[in-house]
Amino acid sequence: MSDAALPAAGARPRGLAWLAAAALFALFLAWGQDLAPWAFALPRGWQVPFADWIGGFVRWLLDDASLGLFTFAEFTRFLSALLGAPYALVRAVLVEGWPAAGIPPLPWTAVVALAGLLGHRAGGWPLALLAAASFLFIALFGRWESAMLTLASIVIAVPLGIAGGLGLGILAHRRPWLARALTPVLDLMQTIPVFAYLVPVLILFGFGPVSAIVATLIYAMPPMIRITLLALARVPGEIVDLGRMVGCTRAQMTWRVMVPAAKDALMLGANQVIMLSLNMVIIASMIGAGGLGFDVLQALRRLDFGAGLEAGLAIVALAVAMDRVSQAWAGLRPEAPRAAPWPARHPYLVAALAILAAAVVAAQLWPWAQSYPQAWRLSTGDFWSRVMREINVTYFDRLEAIKTTLLVNVMLPVKRLLLGLPWAGVAALLAFAGWRLGGWRLAALAGALTVLIALTGLWEQAMTTVYLCGVSVAFAMLIGVPVGILAAGRDWLWPPVRAVIDTLQTLPSFVYLMPAVMLFRVGDFTAMLAVVAYAVVPAIRYTVLGLRGVDPRLIEAGRAMGCTRGQILRRIRLRLALPEILLGLNQTIMFALSMLVITALVGTRDLGQEVYIALTKANAGAGLVAGLCVAFIAIIADRLIQAAAARARARLGLAEEGAHGA
Amino acid sequence: MKVTARTHLCLGAAAVALGLALPAAAEDSADPIRLTLHDWTGQLITTTLMGEVLKAAGNNVEYVQADYLAQFAGLETGDLHVAMEIWETTGREAMDAALATGKVVNLGPTGMEAIEEWWYPAYMAERCPGLPDWEALKDPACAEAFSTPETAPKGRYLGGPVTWGGFDDERVEALGLPFEVIHAGTDAALFAELESAIQRQAPILLWVYAPHWAPAKYEGEWIRFPPYTPECYSDPAWGINPDMAYDCGKPTGPIWKVAWAGLEEKWPRAAAAVKAFTISNADMGAMITRVDLEGATVEQVVADWMAANEATWKGWIGQ
Numbered sequence: 001m002s003d004a005a006l007p008a009a010g011a012r013p014r015g016l017a018w019l020a021a022a023a024l025f026a027l028f029l030a031w032g033q034d035l036a037p038w039a040f041a042l043p044r045g046w047q048v049p050f051a052d053w054i055g056g057f058v059r060w061l062l063d064d065a066s067l068g069l070f071t072f073a074e075f076t077r078f079l080s081a082l083l084g085a086p087y088a089l090v091r092a093v094l095v096e097g098w099p100a101a102g103i104p105p106l107p108w109t110a111v112v113a114l115a116g117l118l119g120h121r122a123g124g125w126p127l128a129l130l131a132a133a134s135f136l137f138i139a140l141f142g143r144w145e146s147a148m149l150t151l152a153s154i155v156i157a158v159p160l161g162i163a164g165g166l167g168l169g170i171l172a173h174r175r176p177w178l179a180r181a182l183t184p185v186l187d188l189m190q191t192i193p194v195f196a197y198l199v200p201v202l203i204l205f206g207f208g209p210v211s212a213i214v215a216t217l218i219y220a221m222p223p224m225i226r227i228t229l230l231a232l233a234r235v236p237g238e239i240v241d242l243g244r245m246v247g248c249t250r251a252q253m254t255w256r257v258m259v260p261a262a263k264d265a266l267m268l269g270a271n272q273v274i275m276l277s278l279n280m281v282i283i284a285s286m287i288g289a290g291g292l293g294f295d296v297l298q299a300l301r302r303l304d305f306g307a308g309l310e311a312g313l314a315i316v317a318l319a320v321a322m323d324r325v326s327q328a329w330a331g332l333r334p335e336a337p338r339a340a341p342w343p344a345r346h347p348y349l350v351a352a353l354a355i356l357a358a359a360v361v362a363a364q365l366w367p368w369a370q371s372y373p374q375a376w377r378l379s380t381g382d383f384w385s386r387v388m389r390e391i392n393v394t395y396f397d398r399l400e401a402i403k404t405t406l407l408v409n410v411m412l413p414v415k416r417l418l419l420g421l422p423w424a425g426v427a428a429l430l431a432f433a434g435w436r437l438g439g440w441r442l443a444a445l446a447g448a449l450t451v452l453i454a455l456t457g458l459w460e461q462a463m464t465t466v467y468l469c470g471v472s473v474a475f476a477m478l479i480g481v482p483v484g485i486l487a488a489g490r491d492w493l494w495p496p497v498r499a500v501i502d503t504l505q506t507l508p509s510f511v512y513l514m515p516a517v518m519l520f521r522v523g524d525f526t527a528m529l530a531v532v533a534y535a536v537v538p539a540i541r542y543t544v545l546g547l548r549g550v551d552p553r554l555i556e557a558g559r560a561m562g563c564t565r566g567q568i569l570r571r572i573r574l575r576l577a578l579p580e581i582l583l584g585l586n587q588t589i590m591f592a593l594s595m596l597v598i599t600a601l602v603g604t605r606d607l608g609q610e611v612y613i614a615l616t617k618a619n620a621g622a623g624l625v626a627g628l629c630v631a632f633i634a635i636i637a638d639r640l641i642q643a644a645a646a647r648a649r650a651r652l653g654l655a656e657e658g659a660h661g662a
Numbered sequence: 663m664k665v666t667a668r669t670h671l672c673l674g675a676a677a678v679a680l681g682l683a684l685p686a687a688a689e690d691s692a693d694p695i696r697l698t699l700h701d702w703t704g705q706l707i708t709t710t711l712m713g714e715v716l717k718a719a720g721n722n723v724e725y726v727q728a729d730y731l732a733q734f735a736g737l738e739t740g741d742l743h744v745a746m747e748i749w750e751t752t753g754r755e756a757m758d759a760a761l762a763t764g765k766v767v768n769l770g771p772t773g774m775e776a777i778e779e780w781w782y783p784a785y786m787a788e789r790c791p792g793l794p795d796w797e798a799l800k801d802p803a804c805a806e807a808f809s810t811p812e813t814a815p816k817g818r819y820l821g822g823p824v825t826w827g828g829f830d831d832e833r834v835e836a837l838g839l840p841f842e843v844i845h846a847g848t849d850a851a852l853f854a855e856l857e858s859a860i861q862r863q864a865p866i867l868l869w870v871y872a873p874h875w876a877p878a879k880y881e882g883e884w885i886r887f888p889p890y891t892p893e894c895y896s897d898p899a900w901g902i903n904p905d906m907a908y909d910c911g912k913p914t915g916p917i918w919k920v921a922w923a924g925l926e927e928k929w930p931r932a933a934a935a936v937k938a939f940t941i942s943n944a945d946m947g948a949m950i951t952r953v954d955l956e957g958a959t960v961e962q963v964v965a966d967w968m969a970a971n972e973a974t975w976k977g978w979i980g981q
Contacts, residue, residue, distance in 0.1 A: 199735060207736025208726060286729040288736070294727045297701045300850045302875075302954055303857050392861050404811050510850075517851045518858035521810070522820070522844060603847035609824065612847075616731040616825040617756065 021432045028425050039424035047457040050628075055621025058200050076204040084210045087156045091209075094148040107370045108139050110359030111148070114352060115321060121348050123328035134321035142377035143292060143314040150291035151318060153209055153284065154277055157216045158322075161273040165221045166266070169228020170254055179229060184635075186222040191590065191634035193597045193608060194219055194283050195615045196627025202287060203620075212284035220276035224269040231265035232258055267330035271323055275505055278319045282508045283597075292318075293508065300514045306384040312511035319506040388515055396519065403525050411471055411524060418467045423454035430636060438643035445639060449632040458610060458629050465606040465633060468524060468599065469592040472531035476588050479532070480539020481581065485569070487540065488547035497544075501537045509534055509598050517602060527599035535592040542584025546577030576652060582645040589637045593630055607633075690929040694724035696743045698733050702849070703960070704873050707949050708746045708772065710964045711975075712939055718968075719979035721932050731756050731825070738765040743922045743929075744936055749776045750915025751871070752826045757920060767923050769933070771916035773940030774873060777884070778828070778912050780819065781870035783856075784881040785863055794883045796837065796911075805840040808867045817841040820855055820868035823848055828869065829895070829908045836906035837887075841867075856880070873946045875954040887911030931979070938978040 033040055062073050070078075092098055097105040112135045119131030138147045172179040194215055201218075205211040235258050243257040259266065285293030292315050299307035343350050363370035431447030453462050487497040509530050520526045550573050558568045574581070596608030603609075607626050614623030695716060697709050713723045726742060734756050736742035748757045760766040782793065789807040792798025799805065799817070808817035819841045821830040830843045846852040852868060853876055859866035860880055870876055870884075887910055893900040894910035901909040919936055926933040949967060952958045968975055 198732065202732060202735040203739065206739060207728065207733065207741035285727060287732055288726050288728050290727040294701070297850075301701045301853075302703065303850070303854055389861050392858050396858075396862055396864075400811070407812070514850055514854045517854040521855055521858075522846045522851050523812075599847075601847040602851050603823070603845045609847075613825055618731070618735060618759065 017436060021429065025425055025429050028422065029420075032422060032425065036422075036424070039422040042423060042454050042457065042459060046455065048455045050456055051619070051621040051625045053621070054624045055619065058203075058620040058624075061200075062203055073204060077206065080205040080210045080214075083156065083160075083213055087152065087209060087213065090155050091149070091152040094152050095145060104363065104370055105148070107359045107363040108135075108144055108372050109362060109369050110356055112136055112139065113355045113359065115325075117348060117351055117355060119321075119325050119328075121329075122325045122332065127324060127328055131321045131325055134317040137317050138314045139372045140376075140378050141310045141314065142372070142374075142379065143295065143311055144372050146290070146292045146295050146311065147314050147318060150281055150289075150293070150315070153213055153216070153289050153291070154274075154318070154322075157213045157220065157277050158270075158274055160213075161217055161221045161277065162224055162270050164217065165224025165269060165273065166228050166259075168221075169225045169232065170259075172225070172229055173232040182225065186225060187635050187638070188628070188631050189218055190222045191593060191631040192624070192627035193594070193611050193630055194280070195597050195600075195611045196623040196630075198283070198287065198615055199618050199620045199623060208288040209284075209290075212280070212287050212289035215287070216277050216280040216284060219280055220273045223272040223276065227265055227269035227272070228262075231262035231269075234265070235261045263330060267327060270326055270330075274322050274326065275319060278315055278322075278506050281315055282510060296508050296510055300510055303514065304382075304385065305388055305511075305515060306380040306382060308511050308514070309384055310380060312507045315508060316503050316506045320502060323502070388518060392518055399519050403520050407525055411467075411528070414471055415464070415467045415524075418463045418470075419460060421463065423450070423459050427451050427454070430640075433640055434643070437640055437647060442639055442643055446636050449636050453629050453632055456625050456629060458607065458626060461605065461607045461610055461626070462629050462633065464604070465593075465596060465608070465630065468527060468604060468606055469531065469589065469596075469633075472528050472535055472592050473585070473588050475528070475532045476535040476539050476592070477585060480536045480584070480588070481543050483536075484540045484543025484584075485547065485574075488544045494544065497540065501540055504533055505537045509595065510601075513598065513602060522603040524604060526602050527604045530598055530602070531592050531595045534595050535588045538584050538587035538591055542580050542587060543577070546580025546584070547573055549580065550576045578652070579645045579649045582641055582648060586638055586641045586645075589641075590634060593634050596630060690721055690931050692722055693928070694722040695925075695929055695932055696724045696726050696741070698728040698736075698742050698745045699725050700728065700730045700733075700747070703875065703953050704946055704950050705747045706960045707946065707953065707964060708774075708941070710960050711941070711967065712744070712746055712936060714964055714968060715939075715975045715978060716932055716935060718975075719931065719935060719981070721929065734760040734766065737920065737922050738763055740765075740922045740924055743925055744769075745920045746936075746939075747772065747774075748918045748920045749871075750918065751776045751778045751828075751913065752822075753918075754915075755827070757918065760920070765923050767921055767925070769919040769921050769937045771940070772919055774917045774943050774946055775914055776871060776873075776917050777914050778822075778869065778871040779887070780867060780885040781877070781882055782867050782885070783860055784883065786865060786867070787883070789865065794886045796839075796885050796887045799839050799841065799885070800837075802840060808841070808865050813842040813844075815840070817867065819843050820852065820866065821845045822852060822869040826869075828912065830869070832906070832908040833887075833910075836901075836903045836909040838903070873943055873950060875950050878947055878951045879955055885911075890914075935979045 028039075038046075064071075066072065093106055094111070095105055097103050112132050115135045116128045116132030120128035138144060168182070172182050197218065198215060201215050202211050205214050239257060239261050240253075243253050248257060281289075281291065281293040282296060283293070285291060285297060292311050295311035296308050296315075299305075299311060359369065367373075368376075427447050427450035430450050431443045434442035434444075434446035453459065483497065487493045512533065513526070513530050516526045516529050520529065554572055554576065555568055558572045563571065596606060597611065598608075599606065600608035600612040607630050610626035611623050611630070614620075614626060697713050699706055699709055709725065713725060716723050726736075728736060728742060730753065733742055733745055737745060738760055757766075757768070761768060782790075786807070787793050790798055790801070790804035792801065792804065799808075802815065805817035806815050808819070809815060810818050812818075817840060819830065819834070821843045822828055822845070824845050833839075834841050834843055846855065846869075856866060856868060856870070856876060858864075867885075870882075888894070888901060890911050890913040891900070895907055898905055898907045900907070903909040919939065921933065921936060925936075945967070949963045952963050953960055
């Protein structure tokens with residue numbers, strides 16, 4: 001608390017300690033090689049065969065593990081059948097119909113109109129137009145069947161992810177031990193690259209869409225659990241007390257008091273589940289889910305950039321429609337029940353039934369109303385390929401010059417520096433940072449995880465990962481924070497910026513990765529471009545969030561004291577938004593790490609590549625070990641930044657603890 | 663004409679008679695047979711062709727989109743049943759691992775022969791006159807012609823994804839080539855670079871395989887290395903470099919058909935049809951070109967082939 005009270009006095013010794021640690025590290029780097037060679041290159045005998053252990057465990061789980069009456073594998077197969085039944089139903093409704101009974105799938109006209117109706121219910125005519133237009137766009141570009149296939153697995157995965165996340169979050173809120181146990185599991189679920197657990201999931205749940213749904217759930221559920229926990233903890237005490245006073249049972253307390261009170265935050269969780277599920281579309285298509293992801297992969301394999309972009313934008317359209325409608329739905333006020341005849345009380349249900357009936361009748365009369373006719377399809381054809389050709393032929397030399405400059409002056413020196421660092425020194429330095437920022441426990445965590453990475457024998461790949469992600473995060477912040485500052489201050493600018501970052505988050509990076517390969521060849525630079533394009537999203541989002549959250553009275557006060565605009569920005573707005581910007585940095589790092597899987601596809605030699613190689617060899621152990629190394633890097637970065645953000649909050653008197661203490 | 667028709671009729675009658683004579687045990691299950699689809703055109707054609715032929719034989723067929731290597735997990739558990747293209751050159755390791763479990767069987771070659779080798783576009787012949795002989799690559803001027811700012815003065819060779827193997831790093835060292843091997847992460851990245859270089863008539867030397875649309879679309883040549891023998895890969899003493907293995911070109915190899923071990927029991931007739939399936943490199947190359955370069959759909963191309971080669975595919979299903 002002395003820090004909060006006397007920031008100036010606390011700053012000096014801290015600065016000195018940092019300086020001393022850095023100097024010590026530099027000395028070790030310069031002369032340590034001869035003194036302690038083991039600290040630079042791990043002796044072979046020290047390497048721990050984690051991969052074999054994990055591989056052995058997975059094999060045991062599959063072949064021998066028994067839960068009494070049935071084996072573990074039988075249990076997962078049963079779960080798989082349980083998930084498969086509703087999926088098959090949705091798929092029949094949307095895609096295949098029941099050919100044996102002569103029943104066709106839902107006509108496209110019905111789906112477009114129903115989407116519009118849902119939009120209208122949630123947000124009136126503008127949203128109705130948006131939802132219908134999104135689906136119409138998909139039909140127009142001839143992606144209907146693929147999109148419905150994707151929609152079928154999303155329709156199963158998203159509600160399960162939201163309900164599961166909410167349920168686990170509520171349970172963990174009631175039992176603090178569960179919350180403590182869940183935190184590291186959530187960290188791992190979010191940071192281990194999907195490819196790493198794909199092999200075990202495939203073996204346990206069988207090859208096909210159900211496995212894809214399971215993998216999607218593992219990837220998309222953690223934010224929902226986290227946000228539920230956070231939101232329930234933040235429900236004001238007065239509301240909880242009120243609930244107690246009126247004599248709520250525990251169930252009533254949860255569902256009638258806590259959840260409604262936390263609704264806004266919970267919807268943010270739902271939004272993340274939708275976005276992340278659609279993020280998985282490409283990977284899901286690799287294990288039998290088919291749909292739009294498969295279209296993207298196949299188009300790019302032919303280098304048909306136009307078709308790849310069209311399929312990719314269809315994914316974006318699905319994401320935007322689902323996100324906007326669900327957000328608006330959350331904002332609806334519940335209507336008081338009215339005394340009226342049934343149809344008048346349920347106008348939307350009646351309208352939906354009418355649309356269905358009309359669409360089915362129309363589909364019987366005219367074939368075009370059943371499935372979207374081939375002749376009406378639009379396509380950009382080879383337009384994008386020609387654009388690429390034009391850019392390639394005209395600008396390649398100039399782009400090459402920029403790339404070479406950046407590579408030689410920024411990226412390669414960083415890479416050489418990082419790869420030359422001794423693992424023992426890095427572990428010590430990180431432990432020191434942990435100690436300064438958060439005390440002994442953080443120091444032990446940061447140090448121990450670093451040593452674990454070294455012991456797996458993947459140190460070099462891990463440092464390559466740190467280099468690639470580090471450089472990318474630096475660029476993402478350099479671009480994202482200024483854009484965020486611009487967008488936060490100008491209301492007209494935010495909607496277009498938001499549209500762009502939503503697109504970047506959901507458009508499969510494969511779509512822009514292959515054109516990037518054409519212009520920049522395979523290698524680190526292209527990988528960095530892809531990572532920056534994806535990781536810039538949270539950098540912008542959190543900067544805007546932080547700046548908009550600044551108390552307007554403080555800005556007013558600054559203005560009254562005669563601050564210039566620049567001063568207000570630097571001294572007031574950015575300082576107060578610092579905790580959010582740090583969280584943005586944290587998320588930027590997480591996003592960058594999650595792109596490793598993609599960078600492996602353009603030939604980087606980092607942990608992502610190790611995971612990918614393990615996947616292709618179906619080596620569950622090696623994949624999980626490399627995946628865990630990625631997770632450790634993420635956890636170290638996350639904890640250090642969280643600790644730094646907490647200190648920043650405390651110094652600014654923003655955090656509750658800080659406020660109470662002062 | 664008449665004779666053939668009558669022969670077919672007779673054969674058909676014989677088949678019916680056989681069908682009546684044999685007990686029901688030899689009949690195929692009505693469950694769908696799942697064939698895997700990957701993301702390259704040739705494989706889509708092969709699989710669709712097999713699937714349509716099986717449908718014509720009365721089987722129930724389902725196509726499942728799956729990753730080339732991830733699919734083995736599904737084949738082993740019986741979630742997937744038939745994979746039509748496992749390349750000797752890129753899939754051998756995964757296939758051997760799957761065969762070793764006893765849950766997957768090899769149903770023989772498809773008749774197509776995979777070629778994989780270093781490849782360069784025709785316009786590079788002027789800038790490095792000794793090509794396609796591999797010795798030309800040893801000339802520093804020639805290596806420089808293939809270089810980029812990052813690799814100069816060494817030449818740049820774009821290899822396949824690390825997962826494809828191929829021993830190119832070893833080959834460069836064993837043959838003493840002044841080249842740097844850069845690995846593309848995926849097939850798509852490999853051909854994106856090729857397309858880009860050809861548009862600019864820029865130098866490129868890379869891993870190309872056939873059957874594929876690229877060697878059909880672009881003019882170019884394979885490098886002629888000392889021909890592959892098994893000893894070259896296993897015995898360092900063999901070949902030009904007495905101390906190192908891999909001092910030769912890459913092997914060519916068949917493309918295999920692979921299936922779940924339970925296929926023969928559950929669908930004996932379909933299994934026989936898959937075994938009988940063969941197609942030539944030339945036929946396949948022509949079909950790939952029609953799809954990738956002329957914009958025809960896979961279904962259309964397959965239907966045309968089936969119309970033109972009815973006797974062939976009817977032979978596979980014993981009609």
